[in-house]
Amino acid sequence: MTSKPELKGRPELRGRAARLAHLLPTGRAQAARTPFVLLVVLLLGGGLIGLLVLNSALSEGAFRLDDLQRETKELTDEEQALQRDIDAYSAPDALQRRARELGMVPGGDPAFLGPDGKVKGVPSAASAARAPLVLAPEALATATAPLPSPQSAPRSPHATTTPGR
Numbered sequence: 001m002t003s004k005p006e007l008k009g010r011p012e013l014r015g016r017a018a019r020l021a022h023l024l025p026t027g028r029a030q031a032a033r034t035p036f037v038l039l040v041v042l043l044l045g046g047g048l049i050g051l052l053v054l055n056s057a058l059s060e061g062a063f064r065l066d067d068l069q070r071e072t073k074e075l076t077d078e079e080q081a082l083q084r085d086i087d088a089y090s091a092p093d094a095l096q097r098r099a100r101e102l103g104m105v106p107g108g109d110p111a112f113l114g115p116d117g118k119v120k121g122v123p124s125a126a127s128a129a130r131a132p133l134v135l136a137p138e139a140l141a142t143a144t145a146p147l148p149s150p151q152s153a154p155r156s157p158h159a160t161t162t163p164g165r
Helices: 016-023 033-089 092-101 137-144
Strands: none
Touching: 033 092
């Protein structure tokens, strides 16, 4: 039997232990640490850069959300102000006041037509309570211009007049 020289600091092993000891490195073998350390540093640096980019994107989104919420609030306030204006103009007393300013008067009793063509109810004419306060520009022009005399305008025998035009 050949005996192997005894390794420093190890007792001589026999049997199975000797075969397993053969698989272990004999010297103080140092693994190449430089690539491992470089890999760890790169992974940590990449992670930090990724977190920085993600944080920046989230901050930008938060600012955009804040701007949109402010714009939504302003538009909602404007919509509510416009709705208040509409409500003020469509209130019954405001409509009545504006109608009177335009020279409108309350109507009389209405009459209705049934599906068979018969008139139901007795209609009455509207009473003109007072003269209109505001006249349309066309009405002002005709009210101040002299009326044409029947002799000044020649009429053709075939001309027809339509009331109200």
